[in-house]
Every structure is written in structure tokens, then in C-alpha cells.
Amino acid sequence: MIDFPRTPAATAALTVATRFCSPALLNHCVRSYLWGTTYAASHGIAVDDELFYVSAMLHDMALTDSFDSHRVSFEQAGGDLAWVFGIAAGWSAERAARATEIIVLHMRDDVAPDVDPEAHLLQVATSWDVAGRRPEEFPAETREEIVGRYPRQGFSSEFIACFQDQATRKPGGAAAASMASDGARRIAANPLDG
Template identity: 40%
Template sequence: MQLRDFTAPDTQAARAALELGTAYHSPALLNHVLRSWLWAEAFAAAEGRTDLDHELLYVAAVLHDLGIVPAFDNVALSYEEAGGHVAGALTAGAGWAAERRQRVLDVIIRHNWPSVDPTFDLEGYLLETATSLDISGARADALPAAFVDEVLAAHPRLTLAAEFTACVTDQAERKPNTQARRIVDGGVAAKLANHPLER
């Protein structure tokens, strides 16, 4: 498994998602969402999961944390739901059907679930698994070490631990009934500070 094995979809929606993500994410958060896409694709390959929507997974991964940046921080909605609605609007502009736009919203919302059954939502499972690795260190040894090193060299973690902790803590304080509160109460700050990929 090598970084060159995974290529971003060359579609209007994928290009627009990357353009939007690049414009609004900090360098650390942009690297996080790109690593999340790569981890998701890598888990799919490692587990032999071939029946997935690669374009939808890419768009969802690149936009999954957009709701924590100031421009898209919703006053009431959880950050994953806010980001999911942005993804829905973007993909509407790219001509996606309503059902597929709902799917990208669902996948982004489900990335913050404690777990997702792959038989229920494969892309949701892959994004949840990938973000759990990148934020909490879950299944850190599940992917080939050389591939992990290659991804980290291309998309370093930078100040992700401090930035994400600050953003999600702020969300939890302002929106205590959202997944952000569960994540903070679950010790995300310590998980990030002691992350196995922070070296």
C-alpha cells in the first residue's frame, strides 16, 4: 500500500470540495481532512471493501469538519450537521440528485457517531473509522507503517492537537447537547496530546 495508490476523484464536486476546504481550513485542519480521506480509502482497501462511492467519500472527508470553522459555525446545529449541509449545497451545485446529497449529509453526521455498522452505511463507517484514527488514535496499527509514514510526510499533523481541542471544546460549551460534548467528555484533549501519530 502506497500513497500513489489513492487518487482524488477528478470530478466537479471533488474539485470544489477541495477548493472550499483549502480556502476555509487552517493548514492543520486541511491536512487532517485529507489524511482522513486517505485513511478511509486505505481501510477500505485493507478490508477488501470495493462497493463504495469514492467520490461521495472524498467530498464527505474533505468537508466533514467545515462546521467548526467560523464561516460555517452554525448557532444551533452540531458542527458535523452544519458541515454536512454545506456539503449538500456544494453537491447540489455539482448536479447531484437529492438522494445522493442526503447521503453526503448522513455520512458527515455519522462520522461523529461512536461507531457505524458498515452494513448500514459503508462510507459512514469508513469516515468514522478514519477520523477515529486521526483524532483519537483508534486502530493506529491497523494500516501498514510505511504507508502511515508516507501519509504523515505528505500531510503532517502540525498544530492539529491544539486546534481541534480548542474548536471542539468551544462547540461543546456553546452547544452542550451535540456530539462535541460527548467527544470532549470522552477525553479528546488527552487523546490528541498523547496520539500515537504525534511524533
């Protein structure tokens, strides 16, 4: 199994996610890191491991009650939170801004790995864990190991409810676009839930 980064910022990000995320959302964040790291290794993508880990742990924090913004899209609010987290962790403003970019871009159009490897990995990992996109990238053995250690715990239904709520309150956001393009059906049909 892939080892997690052991830096103070990485440890703090896991502590924050554990404190504020539901068990299903926390496991999604951990799985997102693991899927992304697995994909990076199989495709030879060099990645800043600490930056990717922190971004993966914090990418959905704005779906939680404590950090939900009623006016700002969840990915932008989560990115802003990651910037604050990074500064508090002692990162430079530039490094903290990278965490913001990664989190915001993971909900945008595909980003090429040579343009932004961490955002690309978060896109690949979350689209697989949420909606089952690119199943060919993740062999059955890898799926069993990761989901066995970090079970889904009703993640799909919880995530659909979060996105429907976001779509209702923020019709211009990425969650609304996902729901309008049959996102709930894709999430419910994820092969990881089968």
C-alpha cells in the same frame, strides 16, 4: 500513493476546503480520505469514491469561522453544508442527502460497513487521525507516507481548541460528549503526533 477522484465535484470540494480550512484542518480532511481509502482496500469495502472524498473534504467545515453554527452541532451544520454543496454540484437531492448522512453519522455510534460503507470509513479514518483509535490498521510505512505528504501542523491542539469551544457553546453535541469523556487527553496522546 492513492489517487484522488478527478470529478468536478471532487475538485470543487478540495477548492472549498482549501479556501476555508486552516492548513492543519485541510490536511486532516485529506488524511481522513487517505486513511479511509487505505482501510477500505485492506478490508475489501466497496465505496463510492467521489461521495466519500467530498464528504471527507467537507466533514469539518462547520468548525471554521465562516460555517460555524452557534445553535446546530458541527456535524449537522457540516452535513447541511454538504447537502447545499452537492445540489450546487449538480447531484440529485438523494446523493446530496447521502453526504449529509455520512458527515452526521461519522460522529455517532459505530456504523457497520455493510450498513453505510462511507460513514463507516469516515468514522474509522477520523477517529484514527484525531484520537489514534485502531492503530493496528495503519502500518508504520503507510503512516509515514501519508503524514509525510500531509503533515499534522499542530492539528491536535487546534482540534482540541475547536472541540472545547463547540462543547461550551453546544453542550448537547457530539463535541461536548467527546470532551466530557476525556477526549482532549485521547487527542493529545495520538501516536501520530509522537
